[in-house]
Structures are given as C-alpha cells and as structure tokens.
Amino acid sequence: MSKMIKGHLVRNNLTEWLSYLENIHNVEIELGLSRIAAVAKALNVDLTSSVVITVAGTNGKGTSCAFLENALLAQNISCAVYSSPHIERFNERLRINRAEATDDAFVSAFEKIEAARGDISLTYYEYTTLAAFLVLMATAPDVVILEVGLGGRLDATNIIDADIALITTIDLDHQAFLGDTREAIGFEKAGIMRANKPVVIGDTNPPQSLADHASAIGAQPYFRHHDFIVNTEASGTWQWGSSRNQYSELTACHIPQDNVASAIMVLDLLATKCPLTLSSHFINQIIAATKVAGRMEKFSFGCDVILDVGHNPQAARYLATQVQKLSYPCVHAVLGMLADKDIENTVAPLLPVVKHWYIGTLNVPRASAADNIAQYMKNAKQVNCFDNVSQAFKMAMENAKATDLILVFGSFFTVAEIRRLLV
Structure with a gap:
C-alpha cells in the first residue's frame, strides 16, 4: 500500500489544502476501494438519507447528470451532483441545488478526513471524493447524483450503493486501467450495479459483459432498444417509449439525444421514489434548459x-x-x-x-x-x-x-x- 506523510503546516484555506493534496500521494491514479472504504468507515460516511444515482460510462456522464439535475430541481426536488474533473474552479465538482459547495465546507471536510485517516494513503481524487460525501451528509439532499471518475468497479464513488445506476456508453478509453476491449471495460463499468436495484444501460450496442454481470448479481437492467425505445417522428421531433410510458413530440437537444433518452428512463424509474411527474411538455422544457459547459x-x-x-x-x-x-x-x-x-x-x-x-x-x-x-x-x-x-x-x-x-x-x-x- 502506498504511503503518504502528513504535513505539519496549518492549512488555512482551500487553495492551501488542494496544494497539499496534490503532493501527498506518489501516484495520480491508484484504483481500489480498500483505502477510501477504511477512512469512510472511520468517518461513518452514510448517504442513505438520499436517493443515490450513480452514473458511469465512457462518454455522456456529465450531460446525463446535468439533465437529471435540471429535471429534479424544476420540480422542487433537492439535488446534488458530484463530478470530476472541473473546468475552472475546484468547487464545480460539487453543486447542491445548483450552487457550488463553498470553500469553508470543503476545508471543514478535509480537516475531518485528515484527523481520521491515520496512516492510510489517499489519492487526491479519493480525498476530495470523501470530502464531497461529508458535505452531502451535512446537507442531505433528496437525490444525490454521483458521476464516476474512472471505470466504476474500483472508482472511489463506488463505496456508496446506488439506488439507480446509469451506464451511458462503452468504448475504448483508459485502457491501461480498464482493459483494452469493450467487454473488459464493460465489466468495470458494470461494477456500479447493485443486487435488486435498477440499472439503465444507454449504449445502443452494449457489450455482453453488462448483461452477464447484471444477471450474476441480480440487478434489474433496462436496455436501450429493448426496455426503452427512441423513434423519429414525421415532423422531425422524436418520441420516447417504454412498457409503462410514452412521451412524444420531443424537440432537438443541445446535448446528445442518446444521453437524454437514457436520463428519461432514469427519471421514469425515479418517479416511483420521488414526487416526480413527467410529461412531454416538461421533458421539452428540460431539453431546452440543458446546456453544459465544454460540451459543444x-x-x-x-x-x-x-x-x-x-x-x-x-x-x-x-x-x-x-x-x-x-x-x-x-x-x-x-x-x-x-x-x-x-x-x-x-x-x-x-x-x-x-x-x-x-x-x-x-x-x-x-x-x-x-x-x-x-x-x-x-x-x-x-x-x-x-x-x-x-x-x-x-x-x-x-x-x-x-x-x-x-x-x-x-x-x-x-x-x-x-x-x-x-x-
């Protein structure tokens, strides 16, 4: 196990803390849950007061999270999103009801982690993910959306059990960590699934490893083209349908339509857990409102x-x-x-x-x-x-x-x- 040495200097602000975290671990990426899980246990990390949606995939995670967030907030359901990396400010990584977490909230969380971790080594990402969890525990939003940083099975976010999982797409990326085939990468992404819990799979040609893992653990998969379907209408609009609901005359999206389609399936499932009402008109409002920095x-x-x-x-x-x-x-x-x-x-x-x-x-x-x-x-x-x-x-x-x-x-x-x- 990697070692890191505790610093003796007092860290008074977020900038100083982030500089400290960037230099205390000897590798940038070190997958595995044993280190973060041990510290989380010491901190009594528990997000069960919120409905947790975990989002994994090669592409489309950020836009899917944004669509879900906009839909929930539009119906006055409190919602937090944890994502990475940030574009301009570190605080972008955690937003609660669309407001970025404050410097003070992160600093307080970092201080608690530093006091609890003992000699356990944490990467920058593991440390900051734990900090996000502590802030979320204090704020307890109705819904927490966790965007996986890398892979799924061994990503720091996966110490939290998802009530609903979303896997967007599977393609080659981060092969040194996840494997060099879509099947291998699919297995890693499938690690966010939980027994008896729904998982939405948005890839239009998913690797077999996703279905195999869902079957092996008893997850409840919802596949694109099988459990939810998208069709183009004669007018140029599109419709979304499942065995339970159908939404028609949906308009063009600023973000990839495939991501919107998968997010609608998540919302359809979430409506059984939250006071959420979906309609074609409402979905079109969220489509129009969802634009994401750095995505087209x-x-x-x-x-x-x-x-x-x-x-x-x-x-x-x-x-x-x-x-x-x-x-x-x-x-x-x-x-x-x-x-x-x-x-x-x-x-x-x-x-x-x-x-x-x-x-x-x-x-x-x-x-x-x-x-x-x-x-x-x-x-x-x-x-x-x-x-x-x-x-x-x-x-x-x-x-x-x-x-x-x-x-x-x-x-x-x-x-x-x-x-x-x-x-």
Whole structure:
C-alpha cells in the first residue's frame, strides 16, 4: 500500500489544502476501494438519507447528470451532483441545488478526513471524493447524483450503493486501467450495479459483459432498444417509449439525444421514489434548459468557437458528425491532449472535417508534446505546433475568417485554458 506523510503546516484555506493534496500521494491514479472504504468507515460516511444515482460510462456522464439535475430541481426536488474533473474552479465538482459547495465546507471536510485517516494513503481524487460525501451528509439532499471518475468497479464513488445506476456508453478509453476491449471495460463499468436495484444501460450496442454481470448479481437492467425505445417522428421531433410510458413530440437537444433518452428512463424509474411527474411538455422544457459547459459549447469571438472536452475515439466520432452538420466553409481545430490517450484514433474522425490544425502542448505532467500529436496527422491539410494551446488558439483566431469555425477539443485541460480567454 502506498504511503503518504502528513504535513505539519496549518492549512488555512482551500487553495492551501488542494496544494497539499496534490503532493501527498506518489501516484495520480491508484484504483481500489480498500483505502477510501477504511477512512469512510472511520468517518461513518452514510448517504442513505438520499436517493443515490450513480452514473458511469465512457462518454455522456456529465450531460446525463446535468439533465437529471435540471429535471429534479424544476420540480422542487433537492439535488446534488458530484463530478470530476472541473473546468475552472475546484468547487464545480460539487453543486447542491445548483450552487457550488463553498470553500469553508470543503476545508471543514478535509480537516475531518485528515484527523481520521491515520496512516492510510489517499489519492487526491479519493480525498476530495470523501470530502464531497461529508458535505452531502451535512446537507442531505433528496437525490444525490454521483458521476464516476474512472471505470466504476474500483472508482472511489463506488463505496456508496446506488439506488439507480446509469451506464451511458462503452468504448475504448483508459485502457491501461480498464482493459483494452469493450467487454473488459464493460465489466468495470458494470461494477456500479447493485443486487435488486435498477440499472439503465444507454449504449445502443452494449457489450455482453453488462448483461452477464447484471444477471450474476441480480440487478434489474433496462436496455436501450429493448426496455426503452427512441423513434423519429414525421415532423422531425422524436418520441420516447417504454412498457409503462410514452412521451412524444420531443424537440432537438443541445446535448446528445442518446444521453437524454437514457436520463428519461432514469427519471421514469425515479418517479416511483420521488414526487416526480413527467410529461412531454416538461421533458421539452428540460431539453431546452440543458446546456453544459465544454460540451459543444458555442461562443462568438470574431468567428464562431465551439469548445468540447471530447478526448477519446467515440467522442471524436460524435464531434465530427455534429461539426459536419453545421456546414461551416472552413474549420480550424485547436487541439491539446494527454499522452495516455488514443491520439491516433481520436484525431482520425476529424481529419476529413478540419482544414487547419493548431496543436498545443498542455501544461500538465501527462501532456503529449504537440509534435508527438502532429505525427498522427500525416494526411492533414495544414498543421502548426505551439508551446501551449493559448498560443495555438491565438494563431487560429488570426487566421480564421468571420464565417469560419474554430473547434477546441482534446481534453478538459484544453477547454479550461481556452474557456478562460472567452468567458
């Protein structure tokens, strides 16, 4: 088991605490539940006063959580969402009734964890996840939505039993931790399932490992195309149906429609636990209201700029499809990625769509150098490399015409750096 040494300095504010947490563990990612579970037991962590929804998947977690959150709050059901990573502020990771948790709330939680953990080593993510749980215990919202950070089975959020689980999509990402096949990754995501509890599976072609695990533990699966169905209507709207309910004339979504469809199934199940009333009109209101920072987020900044945190092949395929639909005469792409990502297959879907590439090196330890990313673009029309993504974006702005699009993608870090320039 990894060791970390307790610091002797007094940490007075959130910034000092986060700096401490970034430096006390010798690895950034260390999967496993034994460490966090032991500290959680010492702290008597208990979220059973809330209905817990746990959301896992390769893509679509954040947008699914946002749709669920908006629907619950619109009907005065108190709701908290825990997610990661953040884009601008650490406090974004925990919002309660749409308000970010305060610095003081986190600091108080960190102090309790530090006093309770003894010699047990915790990663930054484990430590901050425990802190979120302590804040949630104190606020006790009606519903808690937990977004899994990595995988599912061994993710820190999985020490909490989900009343309803949602698995969005399964594709290749984080292969070093989760396996290099969809079946293996599906098994890891399936770890959030619980016996006799519902799990919504939104992937339109789910790996068999999901059904096998649900059967093995006695979970109650709801599969897309089988237990809930989406159809396009003649008017261009769409309808959602299950054996219990049907909602028609649903409008176009700002976030991926597949994620909305899965979230509706979750809400349909949740209506048996909360005073929640669904209708086509209500769902359309939530569709219109749900936009998420860094997910096909559009700005006008001399020309149109779209930010998207997509950083794996599945996300890139979706992104390429959406950009093609917009029919811009010329697309400029600003790209920065982490070295442990599948760069070649993430870039490939966008090569036919993007005319000019501006590649920057992210200022984080796991970053891929710009010239390394460029080697996967041998068939690209024009490629320029920069020391950072801000320089890359500046050059894209100088070259783009008013009718062009600048697409910024590849990592949460890429979007965060450029979003600060736009907001």
